[in-house]
């Protein structure tokens with residue numbers, strides 16, 4: 084059994100973390116978050132948002148100026164050594180030794196965990212097999228591809244059977260196929276009972292992999308929830324279509340009645356835009372209403388907000404995604 | 409994928425300690441020492457260059473200066489006899505920069521972060537590094553001595569004294585490793601550390617009795633040279649390997665050896681404390 088004293092408590096709980104580098108770089112500016120065991124939590128944020136700093140605090144590498152952090156039932160700041168028995172870390176850049184073989188790298192970590200030589204070897208072989216590196220295990224890491232190095236780094240972070248795994252940008256710089264493989268691997272780890280906190284700049288990654296997403300910028304969590312909840316903050320899907328100029332007035336009324344929202348005519352594209360609260364259903368309702376009145380719409384499009392739109396809107400006040408207009 | 413099933417064993421008593429037990433700290437030191445040494449074995453070019461340079465120094469100094477200097481040395485020593493004991497210290501001093509380079513590289517690549525995230529004694533990163541460098545230095549010094557032997561160096565005392573001389577050279581190398589570890593953690597960038605490590609080493613090595621007796625130096629420089637650790641230790645090694653006649657008037661072999669030990673202990677103590685303190689700072 085995992086060991087947090089009260090299994091119903093969040094496995095990671097962070098309150099009001101503040102950390103300043105030098106005099107005025109507030110890398111963490113009051114971060115609070117909490118989530119339960121058995122999921123992937125994605126921290127999504129642009130460069131310099133504070134993702135790595137937060138991970139470093141949680142992985143006992145950095146003492147924050149103030150705030151508190153509990154991981155797997157351990158107060159990270161009060162009992163760092165104890166916390167280290169429950170966590171695994173794969174940093175932003177693969178920290179593996181080039182001149183050692185893959186197996187030697189993982190075995191060394193096992194020995195540092197206090198496993199005997201034989202135990203460490205067995206554990207290394209098990210993990211390397213699980214992670215698909217058995218064939219390359221006896222080769223020096225300098226012959227590995229970028230994707231293999233990442234996987235080896237992940238393997239090293241699994242040696243201690245961590246309850247909580249911290250992955251800082253696990254797929255940055257990895258080609259799409261290797262990225263998909265890593266995603267599968269991470270999901271398997273979660274199915275096996277590990278909780279994963281990962282950071283990413285890829286919205287698709289957060290969307291596909293994470294049960295919950297925290298958007299971080301300038302050292303603050305600016306929005307939090309499931310992928311759908313975040314998208315909902317932008318107000319659901321939009322319907323776009325154009326009709327012959329002579330039907331515009333009639334179409335405007337029909338769309339308003341069918342969808343309950345005032346359609347807006349974009350003067351440049353000469354197209355109507357209206358919210359489609361039920362997505363595809365709204366699209367059908369609208370088309371039927373127009374059809375019944377003998378109006379044939381042209382160039383119909385259902386536009387769903389993507390996480391990109393959410394991200395851009397949240398992290399940059401200058402860029403207004405067009406769906407929000 | 410049962411292989412990865414991370415069902416953790418219930419934490420044992422030792423896992424819930426706030427300190428890592430000493431036995432595990434010792435194991436971690438050895439594991440990291442081995443890791444650092446393997447780098448020298450797997451990347452032999454590192455060791456080759458670390459060895460070529462000292463051997464080149466030995467050959468150049470001996471054959472370029474030897475003729476001009478020969479005869480003017482105390483007791484009419486051959487230059488190689490004077491040079492060899494001093495060069496052991498010079499090589500130890502130059503080689504110690506590797507400690508800083510290794511640590512900064514590990515810092516830069518995130519290896520130290522990985523180690524620090526493990527439930528192991530944090531000090532093992534430092535003890536493992538300095539121990540590996542001590543072993544590497546022993547190898548390089550032995551090789552140097554062999555080349556010295558080929559071109560005429562002979563020690564003139566018992567083998568115990570000879571070994572004591574080697575011990576002083578290695579002890580000094582170990583002490584300097586801690587100085588370099590401190591410098592490495594202060595400087596922290598691989599490019600800058602390259603030149604930073606030579607800063608303290610150059611003046612100490614050249615303003616000393618490593619290459620020549622200090623008698624011909626101007627008074628102000630001689631005052632410095634005679635009292636700084638490299639001269640003291642070089643003289644001690646010379647005394648141990650060649651006999652007390654080679655020492656400046658008024659010095660005894662055992663006296664110089666004791667002062668050397670005091671220097672080595674003091675440097676090691678002070679700089680290991682400083683290095684550990686700098687290392688802790690990384691986490692804030």
Ligand SMILES: Nc1ncnc2c1ncn2[C@@H]1O[C@H](COP(=O)(O)OP(=O)(O)OP(=O)(O)O)[C@@H](O)[C@H]1O
Nearest residue numbers: 104105108110128129130131132133134135136137
């Ligand atoms: N050691 C440091 N010294 C000074 N400033 C730092 C240090 N580490 C991070 N910072 C600053 O703190 C802020 C947050 O950095 P952090 O590395 O946490 O961002 P990030 O979200 O991980 O970015 P990226 O996506 O580029 O990895 C940035 O402004 C960064 O410049």
Ligand SMILES: [Mg+2]
Nearest residue numbers: 134135136175
């Ligand atoms: Mg980062």
